[in-house]
Amino acid sequence: MSTHSEAIDRVDGATTKAFITVWFALLFMTGVEVLLAYEQIPVVIFLTALVGLSVIKAALIIAYFMHLKFEKLSLFLTLFPMLILCIILMLLIFMPDSNRLMMMRPR
């Protein structure tokens, strides 16, 4: 098999420069997360900041490294709304209850 016939027939999504930029962005956000851990922030705000940054990092990995930004929209619509809905359902049903013990403690 010649190497030429293996060449792709579709547009190759991102460039090397884009990959390296995304890699730097991910490293930067990881650094911010570590710095936040050593600031005195209330636990719920800290948790929200960490999850927010992690969601941005996950979105960058999925869009660029996993190439989803360059796939057809139908693939994204088939896979992700259901996943996000399930996660939101778990969050809404279980997470508020995790504070119950804190609320019950005498002030």
Add this chain to the structure above:
Amino acid sequence: MTSVWSGGRSPYAVNSKKFGMWLFIISDALTFSALLMAYTYVRLATPNWPTPFHFSPSIIFSTVMTFCLLSSSLTMVMGVHAMNHGRRKAAVAWILATMVCGAAFVVLHLTEWLNLIHNEHVTPFDNPWGVPLFGGTFFALTGLHMTHVVIGLIYLGIIAFAVARGKFKAEDVEVSGLYWHFVDLVWMFIFPLVYLMSAKI
């Protein structure tokens, strides 16, 4: 006019292997979501939750482990890129670099586990702070993730071996890349929620 959904064509414009891997990734993401959710629940609901992760070595180790996984994702995407352009030798080299980063992650993680077991006396069922759920949830979550990394290393090893011998196509490398990026993505949630949320200040 026939619709793209009426058969005979791929409505997603991806091959079946890639679509299969995406479906696996979504189901695996739900597994990890449920575990992370359970961990965060007990973390918030337990007032005396232990904070055994000292800056040195635990936080330094886990930050370096994050660097290893992020870099391995970069080398993997470069491997897929090389293979898409028919450069098999370069693709093999990039995949091997990915495996080196992945192996470094496993070695660092095992060292960190041993540090926790020997110096902090944490086991899956007991710890000095009387919060057994800490060890249970910590080892279950990080253990399942490490299993994924080890399976990924074996998977990438097979792919690299086959590509070096002139077998497999670009799409096979791309599908293995999807799996590897997912393993990286899961760590992006485990590192802050498990390590940083329980860092010893």
